[in-house]
Amino acid sequence: MALLLLGMVVGIALVRLGWGGSRGAAATGWALVAAALVGGGRLDGAWGVAVASVVGMAAALVLVLWAGWRSPARVQRPVREAAPTIGVGRWPDLGRRIAVFVLTVPVAFAAALWLAFAGQAWARALGAGEADATALTLAGQPVLWCAIMCWQMTRSGPGRMIAAPAAAALVGAAMWAAA
Amino acid sequence: MQRALAGHAAIGLLASALIYLLALTGTVVVIHDRWQRWEQPGAAEVANLSPDAAQAAILGAVARDAGKPRTTHLYLRMPNADLPRAVVTSDHGASYVDAAGRVAGPEAHAWIEFVIGLHEYLHLPATWGLIVVGGLGVALAALVVTGVLAHPRILRDAFRLRARHGAQVARVDWHNRLGVWTLPFVLALALTGAFIGLGSVGFSVLARAYTGGDMEKAYAPIFGREPAADAAPAPLPEIGRALRTLAVRVPAARPTYVIVHDPGTRGQHVQILAEHPRRLIYGESYAFDGRGAWRGAAGLSDGALGQQFAASTYNLHFGNYGGLGVEIAYMLGGLALCGVTATGTTMWLAKRRRRGLGGRRLTACWTAVVWGVPLALVATAWLRAIAGPVAPLVLAFWTMMAAGVAAAAIWPRWTGERGLRMVLAAALVVTGLGHGLVLAPRVPAVLGIDAVLIVLGILGLFVDRRLLTRRLHLG
Numbered sequence: 001m002a003l004l005l006l007g008m009v010v011g012i013a014l015v016r017l018g019w020g021g022s023r024g025a026a027a028t029g030w031a032l033v034a035a036a037l038v039g040g041g042r043l044d045g046a047w048g049v050a051v052a053s054v055v056g057m058a059a060a061l062v063l064v065l066w067a068g069w070r071s072p073a074r075v076q077r078p079v080r081e082a083a084p085t086i087g088v089g090r091w092p093d094l095g096r097r098i099a100v101f102v103l104t105v106p107v108a109f110a111a112a113l114w115l116a117f118a119g120q121a122w123a124r125a126l127g128a129g130e131a132d133a134t135a136l137t138l139a140g141q142p143v144l145w146c147a148i149m150c151w152q153m154t155r156s157g158p159g160r161m162i163a164a165p166a167a168a169a170l171v172g173a174a175m176w177a178a179a
Numbered sequence: 180m181q182r183a184l185a186g187h188a189a190i191g192l193l194a195s196a197l198i199y200l201l202a203l204t205g206t207v208v209v210i211h212d213r214w215q216r217w218e219q220p221g222a223a224e225v226a227n228l229s230p231d232a233a234q235a236a237i238l239g240a241v242a243r244d245a246g247k248p249r250t251t252h253l254y255l256r257m258p259n260a261d262l263p264r265a266v267v268t269s270d271h272g273a274s275y276v277d278a279a280g281r282v283a284g285p286e287a288h289a290w291i292e293f294v295i296g297l298h299e300y301l302h303l304p305a306t307w308g309l310i311v312v313g314g315l316g317v318a319l320a321a322l323v324v325t326g327v328l329a330h331p332r333i334l335r336d337a338f339r340l341r342a343r344h345g346a347q348v349a350r351v352d353w354h355n356r357l358g359v360w361t362l363p364f365v366l367a368l369a370l371t372g373a374f375i376g377l378g379s380v381g382f383s384v385l386a387r388a389y390t391g392g393d394m395e396k397a398y399a400p401i402f403g404r405e406p407a408a409d410a411a412p413a414p415l416p417e418i419g420r421a422l423r424t425l426a427v428r429v430p431a432a433r434p435t436y437v438i439v440h441d442p443g444t445r446g447q448h449v450q451i452l453a454e455h456p457r458r459l460i461y462g463e464s465y466a467f468d469g470r471g472a473w474r475g476a477a478g479l480s481d482g483a484l485g486q487q488f489a490a491s492t493y494n495l496h497f498g499n500y501g502g503l504g505v506e507i508a509y510m511l512g513g514l515a516l517c518g519v520t521a522t523g524t525t526m527w528l529a530k531r532r533r534r535g536l537g538g539r540r541l542t543a544c545w546t547a548v549v550w551g552v553p554l555a556l557v558a559t560a561w562l563r564a565i566a567g568p569v570a571p572l573v574l575a576f577w578t579m580m581a582a583g584v585a586a587a588a589i590w591p592r593w594t595g596e597r598g599l600r601m602v603l604a605a606a607l608v609v610t611g612l613g614h615g616l617v618l619a620p621r622v623p624a625v626l627g628i629d630a631v632l633i634v635l636g637i638l639g640l641f642v643d644r645r646l647l648t649r650r651l652h653l654g
Contacts, residue, residue, distance in 0.1 A: 019338050046459040046491055051501050053363060058508040060360040061515060068342035068353075105314065117384055130400035131478075135485030138381040142313065142373035146320040153325055 001043060005055045008036035013061040099158040102164065108148040111165035111172070116140035118172035121179040144168065194318040196548050197301070199520040201315060203552055204298035205368075206513030209498050211505050212262035214291040217628045218563070220620035223275045223283040224313050224430050228265045230419035230426075231438060233257075235280025237418060240267040241442070248272050252441040255418070261499075287568035290560050293576070302573050306379055313376020319369035319492050328356055333359055348527060355523040357515040364512045365519075371496035401489045403464055403477030409446030413469060416442065420471030421449045428473065431455060435462055445469070459500055460490035521549045543591035544584050550599035551583040557606045564614075604639030607632045 011032030018026025033056060040048030119140055120133040128136070148168055152161040207214070216222075228236070237253050246249060250269035258265050265276045266286050273286035327333065337359055340352050358365075382397045390396035395405060418437050425432060432453035441447045449467040459479065466474035476482075477615025479490040494500040498509030525547055531538045558579060559572045587594040611632030620626055 016338050027497035044457050047457050047500060050459055050495060050581045051505065054498075054501070054505050054508045054512075056348065057360060057364050058511055061357070061511055063338060064340050064356045064360055067338055067356075071341050071343050073343040096543070109314070113380065117388070120385075120389075129483050129485070131483035131489075132485035134381075134385060134397075135483075135489050137385060138378050138489065139374055141381055142317050142320070142370055142377055145317045146324065146370070146373075149317065149321040150324045150328075153321065162616065 001040070001048065001051070002035045004039045004052060007032050007039070007057045008052050008056045011036060012063065016063050028094070084109055096158055100161065103158055103161045104149050104152050107165050108145055108152060111168040112145035112148055113141050114173040115144050115168045115175075118175040118179070122175040125179040139167065184499040188446055193325050194315055195520055195524045197315050198319050199517060199548065200301070200552055201298055201312065202520055203556075204294050206510050206517065208291070208298050209293050209509045209513065210261075211295060213624055213628060214294075215288040216264070217614070217620075217625050218288045218290050219286075220618050220622065220625050222264060222286075223277045224263045224622075225278040226263050228257055228276070228278070228280070230239065230422040232265075232276070232278060233278035233422055234417065234419035235440070236265060236267045236276040236282075237415060237439060239276065239280060239282040240269050240274065241415060243274065244271045244342050244396055247400055247607050249443060251441060253442050255437040257434045257436065259433070259435065263297060263313035277541065289439060289568035289570065289572060290477055290563040293559060293572040294556065296573070297576070302577070309376045309379060311376075313373045313378075316369045316373030316376055319374065320366055323362060323366050323369065327362070328353060329580070347526070350522045350526050350529075354519055354526060358519045361512050361515045361519070365494055365516055368516075371492040374492050401486050402479075403466065405440065407446060408441055409444060410441075411445040412443060413445045413447060414443075414448050415439075416447050416467075416469040418449055421451060421467040424467070424471065424473050425451055425453065425465055427463070429453065429463075432463065432465075448474075459494050460487060461493045462490070540588045543587035543594040546594050547583040547587035548580075550596065550603055551580060554599065554603050554606060555579040555583070557603070557610055560610060580597045604636045607636030607639065611636065
């Protein structure tokens with residue numbers, strides 16, 4: 001394992017060397033990073049992958065902090081700031097904001113929960129064990145909520161945010177019916 | 180891309196202060212066992228607790244609680260390298276025990292318990308607090324996804340950090356660089372946090388659907404079943420025998436907790452949670468009857484994939500699976516997340532001011548949150564030191580935060596970022612020095628925390644000078 005972790009650190013260092021320089025070094029670095037992750041997984045399962053990932057992240061952070069420390073000081077110009085304009089941007093559309101909150105938090109939460117629950121019922125019907133079906137509900141709900149929220153928050157208005165939770169609810173109903 | 184950026188900003192604004200609070204407290208509680216030693220440096224320490232001493236400890240706890248209603252559970256925390264202390268806990272309190280299993284003084288690590296409570300449920304009623312924190316985990320995961328969508332070329336400058344350019348350029352670089360390199364870590368933390376926080380909701384739904392509302396039966400497929408209760412009186416269980424049996428049957432397992440359910444009744448049973456080396460699971464749960472006879476394992480280590488997955492989320496979130504090295508990396512990652520959160524909102528506020536939308540008071544309030552939270556945490560540690568473990572830490576923390584934010588809103592000019600940062604750095608130095616001089620700890624791990632606090636404070640002053648004061652100002 002120590003060798004794999006060393007490989008991870010060397011891999012990140014090579015990625016850094018290759019950044020904006022030799023593409024070969026960067027490619028070798030990424031290959032070493034991938035090899036360390038796969039090796040960690042083969043040697044110690046999820047524990048090995050987790051430890052290798054953490055070491056890689058820490059190595060990259062150290063290099064980034066070093067870059068910050070060595071960055072040259074630059075002339076700082078005063079920030080241009082426009083004079084405040086009265087009445088602009090002061091709760092201009094409270095109703096829209098409340099609608100966005102309701103759609104992305106309670107509505108998306110409920111839709112994700114329903115879809116995760118229906119998914120586990122479907123999995124049970126297909127022969128999944130009780131423990132796996134339970135874990136599917138627990139893990140599925142936050143992941144689905146996140147996916148719905150991401151979809152909603154990249155839409156242009158509350159009206160367009162309804163589609164994602166509605167689709168999740170419909171798919172959930174279909175899965176529940178099929179189970 | 181524009182819509183992704185707008186969505187990223189909107190989620191950030193919705194949740195940034197609470198996510199920052201969770202990130203900072205999470206960074207602190209990664210080493211909560213070490214903080215417990217720091218908070219009570221004089222408590223009894225034991226490297227190992229023998230089965231006979233473990234038996235004596237639960238007998239001692241029951242004797243300690245004489246005259247009080249019968250406890251529903253007894254917990255015996257076994258010593259380990261991070262916290263070489265044994266603690267026996269009942270419904271009526273917790274006490275350290277010595278190497279012979281004798282009760283040796285109350286457990287009173289109120290400050291770190293307060294910080295853990297802040298991180299796990301924001302001091303709200305427990306279930307609701309867990310759900311809110313779980314929801315914030317989902318919001319953080321959504322911020323990571325929308326952040327990547329909004330910055331398609333985010334990897335291009337992955338190693339460029341112009342920390343000493345103009346404030347706005349520096350903030351953008353800090354935000355993007357730290358965000359990129361902590362992305363897998365933050366995503367894992369956010370989703371495991373959401374899994375843990377929202378688990379109660381999922382179990383409630385499953386209980387309503389399949390077990391007639393019985394939560395214990397809903398938990399059973401993952402954590403194992405509990406035998407039926409029988410309230411008739413019986414002698415206390417033989418946990419020493421259970422520990423010896425476990426040592427023979429699973430020599431690699433390291434017991435972390437011994438839990439006696441319904442002690443002193445005929446329905447009592449013993450559960451031993453034991454770590455398995457080089458595994459991500461928090462441990463396996465081994466069941467024994469009241470006489471200490473083996474019943475079997477729940478299957479967290481080798482059962483269904485769903486059980487192993489669920490048992491792995493906790494250590495992955497808390498970072499306690501690879502010793503001090505992984506803990507330090509988690510703290511570094513946690514601090515990076517604090518930086519990403521703080522700079523994200525600051526950038527949005529600066530943009531707002533450049534557009535003439537005002538926000539001077541809002542900026543001051545955000546500064547009060549970013550620097551006020553760590554200052555309030557240090558202040559509560561001092562309050563704990565002065566007033567003892569019964570000090571009203573929760574009330575003090577939220578009062579300080581409310582007063583700080585209100586003061587920033589009323590007198591925005593007085594809420595200077597640099598001043599607060601200097602005060603925090605000085606407070607860290609004074610805390611480390613004060614703890615070391617007044618309590619005179621002799622354990623290297625505790626002295627190490629004092630040294631880190633002092634170094635961090637001094638470094639804060641020095642880094643501030645290097646990164647900020649050498650900039651040249653025009654105009």
